[in-house]
Amino acid sequence: MTGGRGDGRSQASRAPAPRPRPAPQPPDPDPNPAPNPAPVPGPGPGPRQAPRMPDPCATFDDFRRPYCYAVLGELANR
Structure with missing residues (x-):
């Protein structure tokens, strides 16, 4: 009965x-690596945009908001 079950040997051995x-x-x-292409210059510096400011008239109610925008428009035209 050699090699049967219970003989003490494990399957891994x-x-x-x-x-x-x-x-x-x-x-x-x-x-022969391909040469890197010359960098293409991007568009020149364009007109600077003002940073986004929060709407100063946003806290006014519907009655006062048009007046606020009118005042801001007058100040911008000066």
Whole structure:
């Protein structure tokens, strides 16, 4: 009765050990790399925009808001 169940051997001892695989190697760098294209200049500096300001008339009710915008328009035209 050799090799049957209960003989004290485990299944792992019968299976061959897996061989280690070598780590994958990174590809060799291209001996003739393509030259980097010259940087293309972007558009020149355009007109500066004022930073976004919160609406100063937003807290007024519907009755006073048009007057607030009218006053701001007059101040902007000065």
